[in-house]
Amino acid sequence: MTPTVILFDIDGTLISCGGAGRLAMKAALRDIAGCDEPLDFEFAGGTDRSIARRALEGAGRSADEPAIDVFLARYLERLPVMLASIDRYHVHDNVLGVLASLERRDGFAIGLGTGNVEAGARAKLRRGQLSERFAFGGFGCDHEERKRLIAIGAERGAARLGVAREACRVVIVGDTPKDVEAALAIGAECLGVGTGPHTPGELREAGATLVCDDLSDPRASAMLLGAAR
Secondary structure (H helix, E strand, C coil), rough: CEEEEEEECEEEEEEEECCHHCCCCCCCHHHHCCCCCHHHCCCCCCCCHHHHHHHHHHCCCCCCCHHHHHHHHHHHHHHHHHHHCCCCCCECCHHHHHHHHCCCCCCCEEEEEEEEEEEEEEEEHHHCHHCCCCEECCCCCCCCHHHHHHHHHHHHHHHCCCCCCCHCCEEEEEHHHHHHHHHHHCCCCCEEEEECCHHHHHHHHHHCEEECCCCHHHHHHHHHCHHHH
């Protein structure tokens, strides 16, 4: 079996937070700029730093790196409260089953590939008791560009397996065309899941290796395990 690194997106792929992340972002922008309308755009597939940059620019504020750091610090203060108050949080179908199946196999490194900064990612996953299932990843605090943070996650996964990145099969699991584009940009396969805001057709058009409605499709597990390529 080829050493395999699997990186899961979070929002719309593993879980849905019922809008808690957006509410926390809006609260942070109100703290800083006194308004939240500049955040009325689609977040799906974006990274926290790119979202923060766009919001600050839309509010007419500085969007340099220190300003983004301040914005994200405010966001991280607000996020746990918003997560605790949301009743629409849920873990998507068969996420636990797929993770259990992968964890039983040798030669697999199971991590995250997400635009969330790591502290935000862990907070979101912790409510669903999923954080401890992912020992590493590529995060929005590693790089503002999704393809770059995905590449970092792949390198970390290869290091955990004790092999070079080039010796690994890498699979990205995500729910947006941006996940697909990032996977293709680093030469990885992509399993697209229709559990987010984008249709299976959009994910196929973007070039996903395989598209399933959700992770309960047997083809999803087969692909991740290397049986369906």
